[in-house]
Amino acid sequence: MPTSQVSSEQILFTRGVPAMEALPNTLLSECVQAVLAGPDGKTVLQYGHNGGYLPLRRMLAEQYDVPPDQVLVGNGSLHLQDLFSALTIQPGDVVLTEQPSYDRAIKTFRRRGARVIGIPLEHDGINIAELEKALAKQTPSFLYVIPDFQNPGGVTMSGAKRQALADLADRYGFWLVEDVPYRTLRYSGESLPLLRDLNPARTITVSSYSKLISPGLRVGYLIGPLDLVKRLTSLAEDTILAPVLLVQAAVLEFHKKGYFTSNLESLKQLYAPRLQATISALKTHMSDISFAEPEGGFFVSVTLPEQSNYHNLLSRAKDAGLVLTDGTAFFADPLNENEDVKSLGERFVRLPFCALTPEQIEEGVKRLAQLVER
Amino acid sequence: MPTSQVSSEQILFTRGVPAMEALPNTLLSECVQAVLAGPDGKTVLQYGHNGGYLPLRRMLAEQYDVPPDQVLVGNGSLHLQDLFSALTIQPGDVVLTEQPSYDRAIKTFRRRGARVIGIPLEHDGINIAELEKALAKQTPSFLYVIPDFQNPGGVTMSGAKRQALADLADRYGFWLVEDVPYRTLRYSGESLPLLRDLNPARTITVSSYSKLISPGLRVGYLIGPLDLVKRLTSLAEDTILAPVLLVQAAVLEFHKKGYFTSNLESLKQLYAPRLQATISALKTHMSDISFAEPEGGFFVSVTLPEQSNYHNLLSRAKDAGLVLTDGTAFFADPLNENEDVKSLGERFVRLPFCALTPEQIEEGVKRLAQLVER
Numbered sequence: 001m002p003t004s005q006v007s008s009e010q011i012l013f014t015r016g017v018p019a020m021e022a023l024p025n026t027l028l029s030e031c032v033q034a035v036l037a038g039p040d041g042k043t044v045l046q047y048g049h050n051g052g053y054l055p056l057r058r059m060l061a062e063q064y065d066v067p068p069d070q071v072l073v074g075n076g077s078l079h080l081q082d083l084f085s086a087l088t089i090q091p092g093d094v095v096l097t098e099q100p101s102y103d104r105a106i107k108t109f110r111r112r113g114a115r116v117i118g119i120p121l122e123h124d125g126i127n128i129a130e131l132e133k134a135l136a137k138q139t140p141s142f143l144y145v146i147p148d149f150q151n152p153g154g155v156t157m158s159g160a161k162r163q164a165l166a167d168l169a170d171r172y173g174f175w176l177v178e179d180v181p182y183r184t185l186r187y188s189g190e191s192l193p194l195l196r197d198l199n200p201a202r203t204i205t206v207s208s209y210s211k212l213i214s215p216g217l218r219v220g221y222l223i224g225p226l227d228l229v230k231r232l233t234s235l236a237e238d239t240i241l242a243p244v245l246l247v248q249a250a251v252l253e254f255h256k257k258g259y260f261t262s263n264l265e266s267l268k269q270l271y272a273p274r275l276q277a278t279i280s281a282l283k284t285h286m287s288d289i290s291f292a293e294p295e296g297g298f299f300v301s302v303t304l305p306e307q308s309n310y311h312n313l314l315s316r317a318k319d320a321g322l323v324l325t326d327g328t329a330f331f332a333d334p335l336n337e338n339e340d341v342k343s344l345g346e347r348f349v350r351l352p353f354c355a356l357t358p359e360q361i362e363e364g365v366k367r368l369a370q371l372v373e374r
Numbered sequence: 375m376p377t378s379q380v381s382s383e384q385i386l387f388t389r390g391v392p393a394m395e396a397l398p399n400t401l402l403s404e405c406v407q408a409v410l411a412g413p414d415g416k417t418v419l420q421y422g423h424n425g426g427y428l429p430l431r432r433m434l435a436e437q438y439d440v441p442p443d444q445v446l447v448g449n450g451s452l453h454l455q456d457l458f459s460a461l462t463i464q465p466g467d468v469v470l471t472e473q474p475s476y477d478r479a480i481k482t483f484r485r486r487g488a489r490v491i492g493i494p495l496e497h498d499g500i501n502i503a504e505l506e507k508a509l510a511k512q513t514p515s516f517l518y519v520i521p522d523f524q525n526p527g528g529v530t531m532s533g534a535k536r537q538a539l540a541d542l543a544d545r546y547g548f549w550l551v552e553d554v555p556y557r558t559l560r561y562s563g564e565s566l567p568l569l570r571d572l573n574p575a576r577t578i579t580v581s582s583y584s585k586l587i588s589p590g591l592r593v594g595y596l597i598g599p600l601d602l603v604k605r606l607t608s609l610a611e612d613t614i615l616a617p618v619l620l621v622q623a624a625v626l627e628f629h630k631k632g633y634f635t636s637n638l639e640s641l642k643q644l645y646a647p648r649l650q651a652t653i654s655a656l657k658t659h660m661s662d663i664s665f666a667e668p669e670g671g672f673f674v675s676v677t678l679p680e681q682s683n684y685h686n687l688l689s690r691a692k693d694a695g696l697v698l699t700d701g702t703a704f705f706a707d708p709l710n711e712n713e714d715v716k717s718l719g720e721r722f723v724r725l726p727f728c729a730l731t732p733e734q735i736e737e738g739v740k741r742l743a744q745l746v747e748r
Contacts, residue, residue: 015421023419029410032620036403045397045588047389075449075592079614107612214419218449218618238481240453244592244618246406 077220100330125157149297277358281365451594474704499531523671540572651732655739
């Protein structure tokens with residue numbers, strides 16, 4: 001795309017959505033056909049499989065090395081988190097999150113009656129000392145974290161911090177909810193253990209195919225201790241009867257045909273240069289700002305210095321053809337009451353890069369830099 | 375099927391499920407292919423359309439003569455009822471239902487904090503005098519009814535009773551929730567007006583494609599006043615982001631290709647003789663019992679006389695190769711405290727006939743008759 005065109009168009013640094021060109025509609029069509037013509041072609045159209053399409057649960061069970069009864073597949077992971085919250089949050093309970101964290105998760109926990117408190121996120125994950133302070137005050141129902149390529153921060157939790165969480169969950173007695181939808185989208189470096197690997201008895205692992213195949217399919221899953229998954233499955237049945245089985249069977253077929261692996265490779269090839277473009281643009285145009293350099297996922301984020309011109313940023317950005325997400329939505333209640341979360345939120349800018357071309361990213365970051373300059 | 379084979383097999387008079395042979399897997403495969411190869415082939419795989427696939431909402435809006443903003447399409451109607459309950463029920467509120475009513479609906483309203491009170495169902499619908507008694511005591515959040523071919527009763531509400539409900543909703547100020555998934559499956563007689571036709575401002579219409587195309591697709595919808603649908607759509611977005619769009623687009627395609635009409639005709643041709651077989655078998659083997667003769671839908675039901683041998687019926691039936699649903703699950707709290715709802719429930723037998731052959735139905739009713747004989 002010629003620069004002249006990019007320089008006049010609106011640039012959307014808003015939701016963390018896959019690139020449209022990365023959505024495998026032709027391959028999925030083939031998979032749906034195979035399912036509907038196959039031995040389960042009528043089964044997936046009938047009532048049943050309330051915990052999700054059993055053969056897909058079996059595949060995930062193998063992948064995570066648990067029995068299939070510990071896997072619940074639903075219509076997207078947000079819905080499973082909502083059900084989990086319904087079971088585990090009593091009105092007035094505290095839920096801890098990283099600060100900032102996924103806005104819809106914070107909202108979900110609040111709607112189910114929790115007081116959601118954010119623990120500062122550093123470039124290597126949650127601040128453990130601050131977390132311990134919070135735990136000393138009150139045991140939460142659970143701690144919700146996104147250990148890999150965090151949304152919105154983009155940071156990955158260090159191995160030492162993962163171990164610390166695993167230990168603290170035992171010491172204080174609370175659930176660790178690890179939300180790992182981006183984990184497989186690693187463009188460089190090596191994977192660190194899941195919290196599940198370190199403390200399976202205390203860990204609820206939540207993930208989905210939204211970033212790896214398609215968000216519209218709404219195929220998310222949850223892995224946890226047997227008793228909890230049983231109760232969740234029963235609540236899911238009472239609420240939705242069963243998830244949409246046809247798309248779950250199509251996802252399994254996508255794996256079986258080898259498309260998952262090749263599609264993942266294509267996604268990495270498409271997204272890695274976009275991440276690099278984001279990092280380069282930030283280093284070029286906002287060289288005074290330190291930020292965590294992600295090795296995967298969908299997001300880079302920056303916290304603007306206090307002395308920058310961040311006031312009324314969203315509306316000024318829009319006028320300049322740059323659409324940003326309201327940073328304050330990612331912030332829960334502060335642990336220390338005197339902390340100015342509002343100002344932190346106003347200075348927080350999330351940059352989802354996957355659905356933008358390198359040219360758009362360069363232009364978008366340039367516009368941002370101009371807007372916040374004093 | 376030879377009688378000898380039927381007489382030895384287990385007969386499942388349990389859930390109201392479509393016949394497996396009626397599930398149109400081949401036609402749906404064609405529809406999904408058309409969607410994924412068409413102009414919205416990538417759109418349905420992306421985030422968006424939080425209130426449901428907009429072109430399907432538009433079609434339903436036309437069908438029900440409302441603007442598309444008054445239509446919300448979700449993952450099955452039970453989920454929409456759960457969301458509606460979340461918005462309208464405050465803990466301790468009363469919700470009224472027909473007695474008996476759909477067990478999962480009763481459970482959903484209770485889980486959202488309602489006291490659910492059942493108003494006796496007669497052969498022409500809810501008992502209006504008893505309903506007025508209940509309304510005089512306390513205004514409910516809503517009255518939930520299944521006016522056409524009721525689940526589990528099989529009865530259809532008369533025109534006069536529909537008008538009475540429309541009037542009472544205005545006089546006392548409560549929502550009418552009409553659940554009409556069976557309405558289109560009329561095998562004889564003429565349709566009566568929807569409650570929506572009589573009092574649109576007070577009516578929430580809920581329906582789905584589970585009985586008309588496939589339950590596994592989980593495509594249900596809700597039609598209501600604009601402000602309420604807006605709030606429901608926002609709650610739906612917070613809970614599930616969006617429903618599964620691909621199956622909703624496939625349903626629209628199913629309509630566009632003319633398959634909906636031809637499939638409905640096939641369903642009626644398959645199910646009408648099964649309804650007739652149920653009615654005949656009851657008249658032959660249980661001639662002393664009066665029951666409502668449905669003109670459509672999935673269910674015939676009988677209430678066994680007090681003097682019949684109904685004790686421990688479920689387990690005795692199972693031993694005799696007849697699987698029945700627990701009748702007590704269909705009964706909410708009684709309006710009059712001295713009413714023996716438990717005994718009523720134990721004597722209530724629902725007979726879902728669609729997934730059984732006429733031979734299986736004849737044999738099943740014969741077994742039932744023998745079991746309850748004194």
